[in-house]
Amino acid sequence: MLSYNYxxxxxxxxxxxxxxxxxxxxxxxxxxxxxxxxxxxxxxxYKLPLPLPDPSPMLHPExxxxxxxxxxxxxxxxxxLKIDRRFSWRGWRLPIRLVWLTMVVTIIVFAWxxxxxxxxxxxxxxxxxxxxxxxxPVLAGDIQVGDPNEGKEDSVRFALTAEAGLNDGMAFxxxxxxxxxxxxxxxxxxMITEWALYDIGLRVSVGVLGGWxxxxxxxxxxxxLPQRISIKTTAYGFVAxxxxxxxxxxxxxxxxxGFLAVFVAAITIRSHERTHEYHTYMxxxxxxxxxxxxxxxxxxxxxxIAGGLLDSLTWRDAGLGAGLVLIIRPLGGWLTLGNTGATGxxxxxIASFGIRGIGSLFYIAFALQxxxxxxxxxxxxxxxxTILLSVFLHxxxxxxxxxxxxxxxxxxxVVTDRxx
Numbered sequence: 001m002l003s004y005n006y007x008x009x010x011x012x013x014x015x016x017x018x019x020x021x022x023x024x025x026x027x028x029x030x031x032x033x034x035x036x037x038x039x040x041x042x043x044x045x046y047k048l049p050l051p052l053p054d055p056s057p058m059l060h061p062e063x064x065x066x067x068x069x070x071x072x073x074x075x076x077x078x079x080x081l082k083i084d085r086r087f088s089w090r091g092w093r094l095p096i097r098l099v100w101l102t103m104v105v106t107i108i109v110f111a112w113x114x115x116x117x118x119x120x121x122x123x124x125x126x127x128x129x130x131x132x133x134x135x136x137p138v139l140a141g142d143i144q145v146g147d148p149n150e151g152k153e154d155s156v157r158f159a160l161t162a163e164a165g166l167n168d169g170m171a172f173x174x175x176x177x178x179x180x181x182x183x184x185x186x187x188x189x190x191m192i193t194e195w196a197l198y199d200i201g202l203r204v205s206v207g208v209l210g211g212w213x214x215x216x217x218x219x220x221x222x223x224x225l226p227q228r229i230s231i232k233t234t235a236y237g238f239v240a241x242x243x244x245x246x247x248x249x250x251x252x253x254x255x256x257x258g259f260l261a262v263f264v265a266a267i268t269i270r271s272h273e274r275t276h277e278y279h280t281y282m283x284x285x286x287x288x289x290x291x292x293x294x295x296x297x298x299x300x301x302x303x304x305i306a307g308g309l310l311d312s313l314t315w316r317d318a319g320l321g322a323g324l325v326l327i328i329r330p331l332g333g334w335l336t337l338g339n340t341g342a343t344g345x346x347x348x349x350i351a352s353f354g355i356r357g358i359g360s361l362f363y364i365a366f367a368l369q370x371x372x373x374x375x376x377x378x379x380x381x382x383x384x385x386t387i388l389l390s391v392f393l394h395x396x397x398x399x400x401x402x403x404x405x406x407x408x409x410x411x412x413x414v415v416t417d418r419x420x
Contacts, residue, residue: 005051012045012052016295024141033395035139035298035357039388042302055303057361058376061369068362071293072168073262075137075358077244078286079165080266081279082148085158087267094155094340094350095162098135099170102336102351103163106133106329107174113323118316123182124373130174131364132324132386136357137164138294139391142398143353148270148279154409155342157402159350165267168259168359169207173199175363182371206256208264214247215268222282223273237285239278243269244286297358304384313381321386325393329354345408349401356390 016038023034046052057064085091107129114125144161145153176199181187222239244262251261270279333351342350364383368376 005053008050009052012299013296016041016299017292020291020295027399029399031396031399033142033391033398035294035391036395038295038298039302039305039391042299043306044302045299046303046306052303054307055300056307056309057304057365057380061365065362065365065369067293067297068358068365071138071290071297071358072259072362073244073248074241074286074290074293076165076168076259076262077240077266078283078290079137079144079161080263081240081270081283081286082145082150083158083161083165083267083270084145084149084153084274086271086274092162094159094337094342095166097337097340098159098163098333098350099166102329102333102354103133103167103170105332105336106324106354107171109328109332110320110324113328114320118314118320121374122187123178124375124379126174126181127178127364127367127373128379128382130171130178131360131367132321132356132383133174133329133354134167134171134359134363135160135164135354136359138290138359139357139394140164140353140355142395143349143355143402148283149275154405156346156349156405159342160353163354165263166260168263169204169257171359171363172257172259173203175367178373179367179370182373203255203257204260206254207251207258207260210251210254210256210258211247211261211264212268214243214250214261215265218243218246218265219269219272222269222278223276237281237288240282240286241289243282294358297361301361301384301387305388309384310381310388312375312377313385314378317378317382318385321382321389324386325356325390345405349405353394353398353401355394356387360387 019041020034020038023037027034042055046055054060089096107126110133111122111125111129114120114128115122118125120128140160143157144164145157173195177195180191180195184191218239243265247261247265248258252258269282330348330352333354334347337347337351360383364379367373368379373379
C-alpha cells in the first residue's frame with residue numbers, strides 16, 4: 001500500500017509540475033489564475049477514493065512549517081532579484097509606507113475586531129492579525145514586476161512586489177508578540193518594552209544587516225570569482241539557492257529575521273552589475289523551484305479543504321476573514337497611502353491587492369508549535385478561509401485590474417509630424 005501511495009503521488013506531482021509550467025502562460029489573458037485551479041484540483045483529488053496522505057496541518061505541524069518556510073524563502077529570493085529599481089528612501093516610499101503603516105494599521109484593526117466582535121482571546125487575535133496581514137510573496141505573481149531587466153516595473157507592480165518582500169520583517173514581530181501573550185496570559189508594559197526593543201528593534205536590524213552582509217559577500221563570489229576561474233552559466237541557478245539558504249540560515253542562527261535577510265540579500269546582489277545575465281539565470285532557477293513547491297502546497301491546501309479544514313469556521317469568523325480581504329486592507333491601504341503620489345486606480349489596486357497565501361500558513365504553523373493558543377481547529381479554519389477567499393477573489397480580479405492599469409498607463413497614441 002505504501003508503494004502504491006508513493007507511486008500515485010509521483011504521478012500526481014508530475015502532472016502538477018507540467019501544469020504549473022504551462023498554466024501561467026495559457027491563462028495570462030484570462031481572469032483566472034493558476035492557484036485557483038490547483039486548489040480546486042487538490043479538493044477534487046481528495047474527494048476521490050484514492051489512497052493519498054492526510055494533508056491536515058494539525059497532523060503534520062513540522063512538515064507544514066518547513067514546506068511553507070522553504071517556499072517563502074525561495075519566493076523572496078526571486079522577488080528581490082527581479083526588482084530593477086535601486087533602493088532609496090524616496091524611490092521606495094510606497095512599499096515602505098505599505099509595510100510600516102498600512103500593514104501595522106491592518107494588524108491593529110483586525111486584532112481589535114477579532115477580540116471585541118468575534119470573541120477571540122487576545123493572543124489568538126494578535127496571531128491571526130500578524131499572520132494574515134502580510135502580502136504573500138508566493139501567490140502574488142500576477143501583480144508583481146516582470147523578470148530582471150524586462151522593463152515591466154510600473155509604480156503599482158513595484159509597490160506590491162517590494163511590499164511582499166519587506167513585510168515579513170514587520171509581521172513576524174506581531175507573531176512573536178502573540179506567542180509572548182499566550183505564554184504569559186496577559187499583557188504588561190515590561191512585555192511590550194522588551195518586545196519593541198528585541199523583536200522589532202534588534203531582530204529587524206539583524207535581519208537587514210545579515211541580508212546586506214551576505215548579499216555583499218555572495219556578490220563577490222557571483223561576479224568577482226568568475227573573472228578568475230571559469231564557471232558555467234548553468235551553475236548560477238544553484239548559486240541562487242545558495243543565496244537563499246545561506247542568508248536565511250545564518251541570520252536565523254543569530255536570531256534575526258531570516259525572511260527579511262533573504263530579500264535584502266537578493267536586493268543587494270541585484271544592485272551589482274544590474275544588467276548582467278546572471279540575474280536572469282538566478283531568477284529563472286528560483287522561479288522554477290518556487291513553482292514546484294507551489295504545486296505541492298496548493299494541492300495539499302485543496303486537500304485540507306476537502307478534509308474538513310473549514311468545519312470549525314463560524315459565521316463571525318467567516319465575516320472577519322471577508323472583512324480583512326474586502327474592507328480592512330483596501331480601506332486601510334487607501335487611507336494610509338496619502339501623499340505618496342499614488343492616486344485613483346493605482347491607489348485602489350495597491351490598497352486592495354494584499355494577497356494572503358503561503359506565508360500566512362507558515363506563521364500560523366510556526367506559532368502553534370511554540371505554545372498552545374487554544375482552539376487550533378478554529379484558528380486553522382479562519383486562516384484557510386481567508387486564504388481561500390483571497391486566492392479566488394484576487395485570482396479572478398488581478399488580470400482585469402492590471403490590464404486596465406496597463407491601458408491607462410499606455411494612454412492615447414499621439415501622432416505628430418514634428419521631427420524628433
